[in-house]
Amino acid sequence: MTPAIPDSVRELAAGYALGALTPGEAREFETAMRDSPELALEVTEYRELNALLALRPGPRPEGRLRDRLVDRIGTAKVVPLAAARSRTTPWLGVLAAAAVVLAGGLALRIRTLTEQLDQTKHELGASERQLARREETLNTLLSAQAELTVVQLKATGDNAPGIQFFWNRRANTAVAQAFRLPPAPKGKAYQLWVMQNGKPVPGPVFVPETDGRALILTFVLPAGGIQAAAVTVEPEGGSTTPTMPIVLFGQVAGT
């Protein structure tokens, strides 16, 4: 039986969807929402309302923003490592299918093969784009020259998860590689934070692949330098301030 939700918590739904709660209130509400489909639905409704309120007339962006977006995503995709590996030999499946078609000579199989070919072409294109993104990542690392700082984010214990965080001081960008991370709880994701003057600045939200690894490609750091980086588990949309305990932490050497 679902426990009754106090009115004081129920009344936080609108504020939660708006992001107007204190971190403590937000945590309390999220805890209640986990056991209450009714509360979750209410938040979903308010988020739909938020989308409508965005339609209020306002200034328009410059046209070049669309081009900048295309440039940006060329270097910003989280590449699922396992998936990328599985796409390295897509033609083998097509060749196998082709052998079946040749042996049987059935029109139905030919149609299936054509569909597979289209799919394979699509996957090949995706692999090529991923390769381009990895080249961008490599460029991020190489362009740092002598100004590359590596921060190891660690947890305690043997065989513990970790993240290698590469900070390009010249461009003030970073890439990170996570390993041995357990799956995030349902409805949650990992979020990277950088510490600047004692305050956490939110970074990318990500989820590891089934093997516990993830690549977080080039992202921009706040101006003024950082002193440390950390990882917490947060709601899927990310948080503005950390709401959960730190699972990984690493300090920049010399700070």
Place this chain on the structure above:
Amino acid sequence: MLGADMVLAVSPLVREIRPLVMTHAAASPAVETDRALLERVARGDERALGQLYDRYGAPLYAVAYRIAGEPADAEEIVLEALSQAWREAARFQADKGSVAAWLTMICRSRALDLVRARGRRAKLADKAVAADPEAVPGLGTGTPDSDSQVAQAERAGRVADALASLSPPQRQAIELAYYEGLSHSEIAERLNEPLGTIKTRVRLAMQKLRETLRPYYFEATG
């Protein structure tokens, strides 16, 4: 911005009202739904992300501008938000709302991240409109289909009507909470009113807007 996604499960009341919005999508079978576009994005199709930008780029920018208060910051927020959508499209959960709601949530989160990390607040919401008197409700910078524009303009009109129906104190609370991204306590401080009063005011205003605008959601919930 046409939320071309179709209705899932809706209450009888909503089902009765929604054809007003659905008509546009039904008349335009060639219009690709938001969800279909996002599926293409998840497969790495950059053109699909461009199409989503055409639909939602302008409203997202306006939201970001109002919260951050600076064009350069607003641009960066939109880029970050859509880059996040690009990275996480495969994890979008349709049962938790529409694509429009998801993108708006990400964009507002990134905007709030920025202003709170910097410890500063945005300018008054009206500045955003005043900065561009030629502003058009929610039109993208690309070339969305005309049905999208019609539905978007219709929704924008309903939003304006709904906001106008609020009492002045309620409207002010929504201005500050939604359009400027202030927290309850920040609103109370700015207006020099008790925190409890502000919480109640925001909640009642949002409830009223929700009831009024529910038929026009991009995707029905329930």
